[in-house]
Amino acid sequence: MSDFNKQAGSLSEKAGISSPEITNVSAINQIKFKRRQQPTATELIAGILEGNRTSLSRAITLIESTNPEHAEKANEIINGCISHANKSLRIGITGVPGVGKSTFIEAFGTHLTQLEKKVAVLAVDPSSSISHGSILGDKTRMEELVKDENAFIRPSASGENLGGVARKTRESIILCEAAGFDTIIIETVGVGQSETAVHSMVDFFLLLKISGAGDELQGIKRGIMEMADAIVINKADGDNIKRANQAKVEFNRALHLFPPKKSNWQPKVTTCSSITKDGISDVWNSILDYFEMTKETGFFQEKRNEQNQFWMMETINEQLKQNFYNQPEIISLLEQNKKAVQNNEISPFAAAQLLLNQYKKSF
Amino acid sequence: MSDFNKQAGSLSEKAGISSPEITNVSAINQIKFKRRQQPTATELIAGILEGNRTSLSRAITLIESTNPEHAEKANEIINGCISHANKSLRIGITGVPGVGKSTFIEAFGTHLTQLEKKVAVLAVDPSSSISHGSILGDKTRMEELVKDENAFIRPSASGENLGGVARKTRESIILCEAAGFDTIIIETVGVGQSETAVHSMVDFFLLLKISGAGDELQGIKRGIMEMADAIVINKADGDNIKRANQAKVEFNRALHLFPPKKSNWQPKVTTCSSITKDGISDVWNSILDYFEMTKETGFFQEKRNEQNQFWMMETINEQLKQNFYNQPEIISLLEQNKKAVQNNEISPFAAAQLLLNQYKKSF
Structure with missing residues (x-):
């Protein structure tokens, strides 16, 4: 949006000619205002701690988002809330x-x-x-x-x-x-x-x-x-x-x-x-x-401690697998090896080792 | 053992003086023979394919060994046997x-x-x-x-x-x-x-x-x-x-x-x-x-294929986890984070991310 302010804007075809009436300036300003309005993590944390339902809903939406920026913001909010x-x-x-x-x-x-x-x-x-x-x-x-x-x-x-x-x-x-x-x-x-x-x-x-x-x-x-x-x-x-x-x-x-x-x-x-x-x-x-x-x-507390550890380990284990199986080289090599294992050309264990060696090389 | 042949051997204190009678030459030769006798992977594969039970037992012992050299030899034998x-x-x-x-x-x-x-x-x-x-x-x-x-x-x-x-x-x-x-x-x-x-x-x-x-x-x-x-x-x-x-x-x-x-x-x-x-x-x-x-x-065949894939994936997943959890830095960081999670200082998810980031840095 920074270009929009510096230049005359693509809607103004020539310098010196004012924007045609059809350009709804107030709509543009509204959009700009709304974007500015997106609450920060700190604002959402404050809202949540006050019991504000809109803040809570918005923060959960960030948790549910697949956008990595949102994920980062969601983590910040969770960390701000965890002690409460x-x-x-x-x-x-x-x-x-x-x-x-x-x-x-x-x-x-x-x-x-x-x-x-x-x-x-x-x-x-x-x-x-x-x-x-x-x-x-x-x-x-x-x-x-x-x-x-x-x-x-x-x-x-x-x-x-x-x-x-x-x-x-x-x-x-x-x-x-x-x-x-x-x-x-x-x-x-x-x-x-x-x-x-x-x-x-x-x-x-x-x-x-x-x-x-x-x-x-x-x-x-x-x-x-x-x-x-x-x-x-x-x-x-x-x-x-x-x-x-x-x-x-x-x-x-x-x-x-x-x-x-x-x-x-x-x-x-x-x-x-x-x-x-x-x-x-x-x-x-x-x-x-x-x-x-x-x-x-x-x-009660013992179970909660166990559950927290479970979620920590579970998150780690899931991520380790995702990092491995989402690697483009691994994806194609995995398919090849599945076939080779099926045809008894290689043991499941040797195939696994081969894939792991390839993965190690990629770092 | 190669030095043993070239030199007079530590048991012969001086050159020119013969070994004392107590040195059991035949016992030494027996040990040397036995060491030489350790069958190669190729020999063990041949033995197994002939149905030789001693070869089979020895190869399984290699599979069960925790010595990495044995593990390598075991993999060679398995790969030699898989098509049979x-x-x-x-x-x-x-x-x-x-x-x-x-x-x-x-x-x-x-x-x-x-x-x-x-x-x-x-x-x-x-x-x-x-x-x-x-x-x-x-x-x-x-x-x-x-x-x-x-x-x-x-x-x-x-x-x-x-x-x-x-x-x-x-x-x-x-x-x-x-x-x-x-x-x-x-x-x-x-x-x-x-x-x-x-x-x-x-x-x-x-x-x-x-x-x-x-x-x-x-x-x-x-x-x-x-x-x-x-x-x-x-x-x-x-x-x-x-x-x-x-x-x-x-x-x-x-x-x-x-x-x-x-x-x-x-x-x-x-x-x-x-x-x-x-x-x-x-x-x-x-x-x-x-x-x-x-x-x-x-x-029958469908189930075997599924099982083979299961063992391939299982071996990979186990190894990924072992690589992670056996890293010295991770071991100490994990203990710290377990405590922090227990005291609600950090969420299980943030702790997991912290550990994963540290692991990534180590490559």
Whole structure:
């Protein structure tokens, strides 16, 4: 834009001739003003620490951006917020599509804001870049919560890989905490690997289920049940109450087959209705019991320390791989070697060594 | 040793004085002969391809060595053997301690050699470096098989991490196949992560169980059951037959709850006795059915290709991490940053970036 000021501008065809009327000077000035207006990292940090939602939203947008300049600014903001973060309770909620995650979070979140909690709802949904935000994308599903001034709802970052999407959500948690949100809910779909990623960033992990006609346990990934600190059977209302109670018994029996958790917490199975609100306060009370117990035993802090180390190492390991596999020479050599390995011309180990040697040479 | 020939040798104190009688010339010559005798890689390859067991054992020792010179020689041998490998059936066998893996492999292996198969038994047991070879270490448990000229038994490589131990076993498979062994059995303990490693190097995965007094399914990792192509209830003899049959029914029911396998193979549950040999031939026939089916559908080759790619990538990824984490500067910086992350002085992501920048500078 500096040339624009020095010269007469490309719109003024000759010197001495004034700009034609069609040039909207005020529009140009507005654009210039807006560009100038982009808040600095320092301004965004100040805004976040004051609890300003616009600053928070803008900073999360920077985290989600693929522009390297934005990434740098986002890192500056995170570092400015980190000492003010870490003071919330982080709750992960998973469940396959159809269990009513959005309506549950609406009821649960509203219950919390009524208790004067400040609730941020984030999501990890690697499929959202394909489906254009299946989770939380449709904010109208949380009509009440979205209007609640003590709630902040943000759909999943999009991205090609789960690692990236999860990292962005994990970074956003820091900003939400610095902005004063004391309860962070992370939603994810109960399919694929995203629950493991969410499990590694929350203090408490809740599995949402509904009662089904057939075998309750069929098709549940045992890994998810092992991670759960609570199983909540949703939609326990009307004709469904009896079946929900049956499901509760079955899940309770199944849970007792698992070895005891490292936290020594015995996961509870409860029923609830997001419509009648029955059982919603029980869910929260059970979570409070968990926090009381694990803070007393020290498990709470221990788990957070482990999670932080996990994210540090995970970020390093991911970056090491990306640096390697994105190198143009490696890309073509990898293809050649995959074929050679397939044809038994070279062992997988010798092929790996060959690629690593080539990579070393490139420095 | 070249100086020894030129000079009078340190044992002859003065020129012209003959060696004292105590110097055992024949012993020295024997040592010299033995050193000269260390076979070259080419000699070992030739030996392996002739089916020479001493060559095979020596080459596997080179694979297991931590000496970089040996590693280079081992790679040369593997590359010389790779085009002669890949023609066997690879069977993984897992089961927790006490299910009778050794006696089962003794009975099963002997059944195979009677059918004129050539059977190699290897193991993946990362605990062996601590317990000094719990699996296969006590070869007397396989009295018959160890004397069988059509069988080759080798205990697990030892090492500090599963990745390394597994890689060494995977490389040893290549040599065993080149030496003419057409059936490779890989044994592992059914605890920890070693089953996953074994699963990634075999064509067929067998889970060995025994009937118990209580709930049959309690304590089994669902992940292992999902991997199994067959579940065999061992020790189905004497008073135990009834209970073994009950366990068979229970496992069959549990297996039907799993989603269908990519191979379209429906895993079978059978009973057997390693003492009476009842059911041993059924196990083999079922494995043959599996191979027939998967070779026809192409799944057999597809899986092997995937496994080879997996091992190539796994070797690369492991090496990238090792290069990073073993760098002296990184080691101390990592410790500092772990503490800073724990004290919320820096975010896990910023700490990772700091370490990666330092690593980049070191090239």
